[in-house]
Amino acid sequence: MSRVAEALIGEYFASGTLAQLPSRHFINGQWCSPASGRQLETFDPGTGRAFAAVAAGDAEDVELAVAAADKAMNETWRKVLPVERSRILQRAAEGIRTNAERLAIVECLDNGKTLDEARGDVRSAARLFEYYAGAADKLQGDSIPLGPDYVSFTHLEPVGVTAHIIPWNYPFSTAARGLAPALAAGCTAVLKPAEQTPLSALLLAEILHQAGLPAGVCNVLTGTGAEAGAPLVANPKVCHVTFTGSVGTGSLVMQAAARNITSVTLELGGKSPAVVLADCDLEAAVEDVLWGIFSNAGQICSAGSRLIIERSIHGEFVERLALRAAQLTLGHGLKNPHIGAITSLEQLNKISAYVDEAKKRGVNVVVGGARGVDPQSGEGWFFQPTVLDNLGPMDRLVQEEIFGPVLAVQVADSVEEALLLANATPFGLAAGIYTRDITKALRLARDIDAGQVYINEYFAGGVETPFGGNKLSGFGREKGLEGLGSYCRSKSVTARI
Ligand code: ADP
Secondary structure, eight states: OOHHHHHHHHHHHHHSSOTTOOOSEEETTEEEOOTTOOEEEEEETTTTEEEEEEEOOOHHHHHHHHHHHHHHHHHTGGGSOHHHHHHHHHHHHHHHHHTHHHHHHHHHHHHOOOHHHHHHHHHHHHHHHHHHHTTTTOOOOOEEOOOTTEEEEEEEEEOOEEEEEOOSSSHHHHHHHHHHHHHHTTOEEEEEOOTTSOHHHHHHHHHHHHTTOOTTSEEEOOOOIIIIIHHHHHOTTEEEEEEESOHHHHHHHHHHHHHTTOEEEEEOOOOOEEEEOTTSOHHHHHHHHHHHHHGGGGOOTTOOOEEEEEHHHHHHHHHHHHHHHHHOOBOOGGGOOSBOOOSOHHHHHHHHHHHHHHHHTTOEEEEOOSEEOOTTTSOSOEEOOEEEESOOTTOHHHHSOOOSSEEEEEEESSHHHHHHHHHOSSEESEEEEEOSOHHHHHHHHHHSOSSEEEESSTTOOOTTSOBOOEETTEEOOBSTGGGGGGGEEEEEEEEEO
16 A cells, blocks of 8 residues: 555544545635535545535535636637647646545545545546547547538537536546546536535546646536535536436436526436346356446446346356355445445435335345444444345336345346346346357347446446446436537538638
8 A cells, every 4th residue: 555545544544534625615716615604514434424524505606616617618718729628638637646545535535435446436537537638639520512612511619618416426537527528628617526425526626727727617616416506507607417316316407407408418327237148157247246236335327236147047146146245345445345335324224225125025135135334443334235136027126226235136037038127127227248159148238228238247348438328327428439429519610602
């Protein structure tokens, strides 16, 4: 472990907090107190105790942030050359890498995830800025052939001020996933992190500023969804809203945006299947399905939260999976166990309620099924990795997103039935397929209704791979070159000559 990390972890366990954490909004290139003067506490899920406080933003702060973004759009950012945008984003990637250990530790404390998971998120955020830095000066239009009497071309222009509403499960990397392409395309931004996990986005705003981003181009304000998120998405100066979160809130965001005819990208929930066929590499598939659901304590919209398995290997597979799940350690994220905490007590209660209800009606809990604590302190918000076996297709554990370390197992008698089961939920975010038969895999990939399909490796792909959902999982794609689409619009210019 690096010396920086050792010192910060020591400081945290000795004092219950860290020095120099951000506590105000970052608006127009500076730290800025909330108009209301109120603050919101933020909790360490690994202990269940508050360790920092941030501004409780409201409509007045939103107005200020959007005005700053609007002014920067018209007066500064529009005039910055694409190559210079690219250099700023490249420097931001370097800034993230330079500060990686502190960022990961803050993320780990705010979210509850393990330090290694937080480090992975920070690496992926740096990579997002690097990737879109490379695109900033390559956003070209087309020339349109209309014959000798006309000259016609398209020009890709930035949409304008963009709003980013961020969830609590991947606070830092989701902020980067929206900001990097928006800034690359020449947009300005106002970002609101989730009230449970506000800190890393504020640190990101500071890093962008230090990388040379002009004042007002990226503004981060903290606060609750009702007080800060709602006025942000309803602001008529906002030209695009990028939202990641629950289906219910996504629908509210879309309705608010509709009043201003503002476009939205919605990345919502999922109930993604891991379809395991009898001819798979069993050992590899067990390990992969395990991490498809238990990474980030299952708090991943694209988690493989349903196992659909062919009957002939069902018994052996579930037995091996349960053995591995029982070996996984829970604990405070900074101690780097296998599985970290659940980010909020509210979410922990929600997960518990699902599992308690399942137990009451006699569902087979193969492993887990209860809350946990950090083994050294006896504190924190944890849930054991849990496998629930043999569920029917209409069971609520199959149909509803739990957003925790709970795997619902469904048994299929054929590949055809596996496909029917895979598609039989209201969601369409991701799917995993495990088989040695590439034809079966590609046929399933063709027929599964999901935004991304992983074959023989759950979460395969990276920053370069477009990501988004179908059905209730939302629409629009982030990451990859497609991720730029939300932030650019084409203008055609045609001249009679
Ligand atoms: P959860 O219910 O799991 O906390 P949400 O989807 O409600 O998830 O939250 C995702 C993000 O949406 C958070 O940043 C939250 O503050 C924000 N949010 C919640 N309600 C609204 C709203 N009405 N308008 C805009 N943003 C909101």
